Amino acid sequence: MDLTTAQAWLKRFFALIEEHKAYLSELDNPIGDGDHGHNMARGAKAAEEALQAQTPTSLEGLFKSVGMSLLSKVGGASGPLYGSVFLAFANEVKGQEVIENPQQLFAAGLDAIVRRGKASVGEKTMVDVWSPFVEKLAEGVSLEDVEAMVLATKPLKATKGRAAYVGARSIGHIDPGSYSSGLFFKAYLKELA
């Protein structure tokens, strides 16, 4: 994946966020504070504007720009988490013209999420989608696989983030951050296809 394709990937992701904005916030209602879609859409818009204002000339520049936009505009828990992902991506692709090792890239993103949020697998956070995605990437992941990973957050009981306040009542709801992460991976897979 080169700069142009990576840009198309992120553009696709931002469009998916905008499209699913209401649904993402709806998912956040029963187990959080109903703002995840709006938080993410605010960030996506800012990121697009920043990319328009200054066209990046490298993969590193692209990821850095998006990371900074998300950091300063999303807020909430997901802002620093997604922001850290993109800053880790930027670090990973330093000097690269094409993404040489996608698995390493996504692993660096997951690592950033875990370092920041200190969640482990099974706590009903985006880690529950990132972790299996990174694991499966080497052997090949399909859109259906991603769908299944997102749905698998439904029966989990949240012990991290706002959803932890409702404890057992979080069971039976898809985790919104996992859903938006699913959109991120789907955009990636579609761009490669």
Added chain:
Amino acid sequence: MKKILNAPQDVVEEMMQGMAEAHKDIVHRVGSTRVLARNYEGAGKVGLISGGGSGHEPTHAGFVGQGMLSAAVFGDVFTSPTPDQVYEAVKAADKGAGVFMVIKNYTGDVLNFEMAKDMAEAEGIDVDFCITKDDIAVEDSLYSDGQRGVAGTIFVHKILGYHAEKGASLKELKALSEKLLPEIKTIGLALAPAIVPEQGKPGFELADDEIEFGIGIHGEPGYQRVKLQPSQAMAKEIYDKLSKALQLQAGDDVVVLVNGMGGTPLMEQYVFVNDVLELLKKDNVSAAKTMVGDYMTSIEMAGLSLTLMKLKDKAWLDALNAPVDTIAW
């Protein structure tokens, strides 16, 4: 929705401007950032900052001034501030001895403040922090992110602020916070919800004759809904839980804070504190200091919270009683 405002999306901006103008003898706005800092220089002292979502006024900016916070950072209503804005507060507060951050335990706040710490340290500013989690309402909260930072946080602002003013180092403030935090416990209750201006509708629903114990300052769910009951019964329900958590015994000294959530008259707050003080007397626990009023609100939520701080160290009382120059302490 019936509120005194111009446009919902401008509330935080205009409130900040209003505070800065009205209290320009104490605070000023740092450029066009989301930060209010104190006018008092405090050269060479550790800076003390706090902040979080707006809607909890007078927290946090009301506690900025000599002897308390150096600066406060404003998020949108009920939304944590972003790292770049927290970093602005760190820069404004740094007078060469580093900056200590008091963070309330919400994932968003913790993550954004920690990122700001990384940014500041990359620029050579020493930063340390403590995380307040005085709300003991959520069950199993020890094993999750469930313990929220609520009204008891203002004791931390005040006591650390006193020591920062006296010249305590970052390390000393950290050590003090570790002693202090476990001795502060809070539980809230709600009679009616708040409305976030940009959402325009209540965050939760309560029937006319219902109250909810354990509610958070953003309307997070509590642990029990019951029919409206006399103040004495509400006071007992909460006091018993706090007393047990603090392992209060006859002869102990406590500081009492009855905190209005924004929509509860002082008249009712005093009725409630009277019941709390009765319960303390019965247990032979002495109230060394009692505070009543709106300190950490939840917009116009009707309800209140009770905080007890066990005075393990008598010096904490002197730190609380020392005069400060702030808008709201």
